[in-house]
Amino acid sequence: MTEPKSRSELRDGDIQAVTRCAEILRMLATDQTLRAADVAAGLGLQRSTAHRYLASMANAGLIERGEDGAFEPGPIAVHLGAAAMRRSRVLEIAAPYMTALSAESHETVVLSLWGGRGAVVTRVEMDTDRLAVVHVPEGRELPLNAAQSLVFLAHLPDRQLVDRLLSSLSAPMRQDIEQSIEQVKADGMGAHSMVVQGIHAVAAPVFDARGVICTTVALIGTSEALVAGPGSGLWKALKATAEQISAHLGHTSAPPA
CATH class of the missing domain: 1.10.10 (Arc Repressor Mutant, subunit A)
Incomplete structure (x- = not known):
C-alpha cells in the first residue's frame, strides 16, 4: 500500500x-x-x-x-494580460508628470498600485539636484495607514474588500483608519506622518476613463515641508498632477463618491 x-x-x-x-x-x-x-x-x-x-x-x-486542438490563452490569462497592459500604460503615462512634479517640489514622488492588502510602491522619481532626498524602495508594500493606502481605501469600488481588511485590525487602529478615510474623502487627498518618524507623505488618487481609481501619486518629504495641508502650494501641485494623469488616462467625470 x-x-x-x-x-x-x-x-x-x-x-x-x-x-x-x-x-x-x-x-x-x-x-x-x-x-x-x-x-x-x-x-x-x-x-x-x-x-x-x-x-x-x-x-x-x-x-x-482551440478548434484545431491546440491550446491558447484562456479568459483568465487574457484578463490578467489586459490588467498588466493597463498598469504598464499608467506607468508610462505618469512618468513625465512625476518627473515634472519632483523638479517643481524638490521632493520624492512615488506612484503606487493596489496590491490587495495595501498600496505597493511601483515607481519613484527623486530630485537629483538635491543633496539629500527621501529614498523609497520600489516594490515595497505599504501599511494600511500609509497615505497611499488610505487613498485607495477611500476610493476602491470593492467595499467588501475594504471591510474585510479593516475587520482584521485592532479596534483602535480600525477607528483611526476609518477617520483617516473620511478625511481623505473630505480633502481629496491622504496624508500620514507615522510610517517613518520625521517623514511625511501626501497622496492623491488617479482615476481611469471609467472613473475607477487605478493608482496614487504621492509626495514624500520631511514633515516640515509637507505638513501644511490642502491649502499649501505642494498639496495643490500634487493634486494638479494627479488630475493631469487622470485626464491623460481619459478620466473626464467626477470620481465616484
Missing part, C-alpha cells in the same frame, strides 16, 4: 505544479498556441503528464483548446 504524502511533500508538489504552470504560460506567451508534445519537449515531461497539466489549466480558465 502506498504511504500517504506528508504535508511538506504536498506543499513541495504544489509549488512544483505552480512553477510548471507558469512555465507553460511563458511558452504560450512566446508561441501563441501549444500542444502536449510541445510542453513535454519544453519541460522534459511525459506527454501524458503534459496533457494533464494542459487539461487542468483549461478547466481553471487559464488556457483553452
